Amino acid sequence: MGTAEQDWQEEQQRVDRVIAEIDHRLSNLQTQVLDTKEEIVDIRKNFWDDVTVNFEDAAESAESHASLKQQAEVLQERERTYRQAEKQLKTLTKLRQSPYFGRIDFTEKGDSSSEPIYLGIASLLHPNGEEYLVYDWRAPVSSLYYDYPPGPAHYETPMGTIQGTMDIKRQFIIRDGVIRSLFDTGVTIGDELLQEVLGKQADSQMKTIVATIQQEQNQIIRNERSRLLIVQGAAGSGKTSAALQRVAYLLYRYRGTLRSEQIILFSPNPMFNSYVSTVLPELGEDNMQQTTFQQYLESKLSRTFRVEDPFEQMEYTLNEEEDPSFDSRLAGIRYKTSVHYMQLIQHYADQLKQRGMKFKAIGFRGRELISAEAIAEQFYALDPSMSIPNRMKLVAEFLLRELTKLAKQEKKKRWVEEAIELLDKEDYIDVYHRLREKEQFTSNSFDDFDRERDLLATMVVQEKFKKLRRRVKLLRFIDVPAMYRQLFTDAEWMDRLDGHTSLPHAEWEQICAQTITAMDQEVLPYEDATPYLYLQELLEGFQVNTSIRHVFIDEAQDYSPFQFAFLKRLFPFAKITALGDLNQTIYAHAADHSGFQPLIDLFEPEHTETIALKRSYRSTRPIVEFTQGMIAGGEQIEPFNRDGAKPTLSYAKSKTDLAEQITAQVTAWQAEGLQNIAIIGKTSAECHEAYETLLAAGDHSLRLINKGTASFEGGTVVIPSYLAKGMEFDAVILYNASANQYRHERERKLFYTACTRAMHKLHLYSLGEVSPFVAQVDTSTYQTI
Numbered sequence: 001m002g003t004a005e006q007d008w009q010e011e012q013q014r015v016d017r018v019i020a021e022i023d024h025r026l027s028n029l030q031t032q033v034l035d036t037k038e039e040i041v042d043i044r045k046n047f048w049d050d051v052t053v054n055f056e057d058a059a060e061s062a063e064s065h066a067s068l069k070q071q072a073e074v075l076q077e078r079e080r081t082y083r084q085a086e087k088q089l090k091t092l093t094k095l096r097q098s099p100y101f102g103r104i105d106f107t108e109k110g111d112s113s114s115e116p117i118y119l120g121i122a123s124l125l126h127p128n129g130e131e132y133l134v135y136d137w138r139a140p141v142s143s144l145y146y147d148y149p150p151g152p153a154h155y156e157t158p159m160g161t162i163q164g165t166m167d168i169k170r171q172f173i174i175r176d177g178v179i180r181s182l183f184d185t186g187v188t189i190g191d192e193l194l195q196e197v198l199g200k201q202a203d204s205q206m207k208t209i210v211a212t213i214q215q216e217q218n219q220i221i222r223n224e225r226s227r228l229l230i231v232q233g234a235a236g237s238g239k240t241s242a243a244l245q246r247v248a249y250l251l252y253r254y255r256g257t258l259r260s261e262q263i264i265l266f267s268p269n270p271m272f273n274s275y276v277s278t279v280l281p282e283l284g285e286d287n288m289q290q291t292t293f294q295q296y297l298e299s300k301l302s303r304t305f306r307v308e309d310p311f312e313q314m315e316y317t318l319n320e321e322e323d324p325s326f327d328s329r330l331a332g333i334r335y336k337t338s339v340h341y342m343q344l345i346q347h348y349a350d351q352l353k354q355r356g357m358k359f360k361a362i363g364f365r366g367r368e369l370i371s372a373e374a375i376a377e378q379f380y381a382l383d384p385s386m387s388i389p390n391r392m393k394l395v396a397e398f399l400l401r402e403l404t405k406l407a408k409q410e411k412k413k414r415w416v417e418e419a420i421e422l423l424d425k426e427d428y429i430d431v432y433h434r435l436r437e438k439e440q441f442t443s444n445s446f447d448d449f450d451r452e453r454d455l456l457a458t459m460v461v462q463e464k465f466k467k468l469r470r471r472v473k474l475l476r477f478i479d480v481p482a483m484y485r486q487l488f489t490d491a492e493w494m495d496r497l498d499g500h501t502s503l504p505h506a507e508w509e510q511i512c513a514q515t516i517t518a519m520d521q522e523v524l525p526y527e528d529a530t531p532y533l534y535l536q537e538l539l540e541g542f543q544v545n546t547s548i549r550h551v552f553i554d555e556a557q558d559y560s561p562f563q564f565a566f567l568k569r570l571f572p573f574a575k576i577t578a579l580g581d582l583n584q585t586i587y588a589h590a591a592d593h594s595g596f597q598p599l600i601d602l603f604e605p606e607h608t609e610t611i612a613l614k615r616s617y618r619s620t621r622p623i624v625e626f627t628q629g630m631i632a633g634g635e636q637i638e639p640f641n642r643d644g645a646k647p648t649l650s651y652a653k654s655k656t657d658l659a660e661q662i663t664a665q666v667t668a669w670q671a672e673g674l675q676n677i678a679i680i681g682k683t684s685a686e687c688h689e690a691y692e693t694l695l696a697a698g699d700h701s702l703r704l705i706n707k708g709t710a711s712f713e714g715g716t717v718v719i720p721s722y723l724a725k726g727m728e729f730d731a732v733i734l735y736n737a738s739a740n741q742y743r744h745e746r747e748r749k750l751f752y753t754a755c756t757r758a759m760h761k762l763h764l765y766s767l768g769e770v771s772p773f774v775a776q777v778d779t780s781t782y783q784t785i
């Protein structure tokens, strides 16, 4: 028997032993879970039997209270035990399938022999209670596995650095308790295992990568120094993967103090949220909070406006170039997402401290109770060195006092009299009781009648004033829409604020008209939403979330400087991890080439770190070689060496021909067994058209994805380019890669983003002349068929 074979046998025997131990634990745990469950049911059932309830006498009542409390605590404790045991059960069941994926033998400096360390998704203690049968991949020692080839190595622990030598580094693929592959590797994480993992088919959900984390990804996952960590990584370099394993790492590293609800991930759309939502549970952790920036905007603004979403803006910029106001809208988008505009808004708020603040009068039953001028007068009478939000608070207090006075006067009005007549009998009884309680009845029935009337009037007025008071407390008397409009209606204001430096003067008049038209219809264009909210918060005070400790921003290249500034302020106690690829900047404000600089500028340089990921793992080498030719600096992307067919380009003569060719290709791929196939269109409009013609050509298994789609279920889909961002598919078809569809420089990155979604196969179809983005690529990197 060769040594390799012997090794394999010995390793399998160890796997068997570990699994036997897991089985033993599982059976104990199952009994424990069942017992605890029964106990809980029992406690719940007998809850009221075991406590002595006696509220008659004070001492006994205290005793009852204590006994109730004790019972509730026992119940809570049992429920906690139950939840923990359930979680452990899940983890053990996973370990049973595949107890570990790696082994390192490490000799600490000064020791004579090495200890084998086996790495899995969770740790498993030896029954002797001293050694570990399996180490958690997040344990300090485990980082050796990701960081070094065999040879000298060290790792950090809370107690300091441990030096030593790694003698063996071994990788396993274990399924259902059986070793399927085993490699000893020289390099960091060997190619074989990665080849095997990456050669597989796409999943409808993202997978964990803990068995094959690469060294540079490990730097991201375990980073603890920076307040701001920026990851600039090529398409498919594992940014999202690194982010999710980092969440798992943080939850382990700070277990006991950090909870999953204190971590939030901002992702590009709800479907993406669902796509990544299985990774943490797969690692035995609870999911972090997941949201989109749009959800945040809507939660703040939808009371006043319909907030346009980024996809509507996208559809406009990609479809409507014939629109006469297209150029000005584009210029407007660029300006309104720039740092200049953010500074201008800050400047504006500063000046409003002196003058120009707009308020809404407080009206009641068609009358003006307190005029806007009176509110302004009150505001400007306050010390100007105070912050605006503090002054607003004082104004609100003043208004509430005024409302109390006005309510008194209001009681004498005729409508109150009428309202009293219409009151229910219960209201009268209620008033009668209240008067009696206060012993305000006298023997003089005439006085009693007056008091009763007065109380009824107070009640009626208070009821009606409640709404007014609430509005004042919520600072609704500040007319933010009017102040935002002022920027577009009052040229003098703008001149003074801008000082003729950065405004897009040629288009300004049109930009103003567009903004006002939208606001007249109570619509807030996407590019205005964040600036508007920014102004609103400068005036009303900023609402912050102090519980979040870590913010992850995926696809960070698509955030404007405003949005970054916002997120930083919104989460003052959080560290930020921003992951993005400047080559995939797909929004119209992309023309602002400042990249991540605005984000970097928000933090001290010593608290900021940038890590670049250059290796691309998603696509085969031929696909990477083709797509890297489309973008500036693409030569720096290193394809992972996985073979496959070259991308292809086919021409279609007509839409029908296009649909027929695509249908034939999809059918062939489906027959080959490819699970996830995407037909990517540029816009939602194009996807609708593609979907209809493909259905007519005979493919009825197709699914059309739009911005409302909540989850990705696999299969063959038609999907707009900007929604495919962040996702991946076994095979990708570019529906119409013609020059007609993709010709503007601003569409280059969108095109690149669409092509880089392919893992194994990429086919481009073109109705007529092909896009210059393809025409400029080295023809040897693709095949025309």
Ligand SMILES: Nc1ncnc2c1ncn2[C@@H]1O[C@H](COP(=O)(O)OP(=O)(O)OP(=O)(O)O)[C@@H](O)[C@H]1O
Binding pocket: 194, 197, 198, 207, 208, 209, 212, 213, 214, 217, 233, 234, 235, 236, 237, 238, 239, 240, 241, 242, 581, 584, 617, 618, 725, 726, 727, 728, 756
């Ligand atoms: N270390 C790794 N081991 C195994 N698979 C990996 C590794 N790193 C990345 N991958 C795989 O590569 C693919 C791309 O990863 P991911 O989606 O995280 O990249 P990304 O940088 O966020 O991509 P994009 O910017 O293009 O959306 C995924 O299938 C992921 O599982």
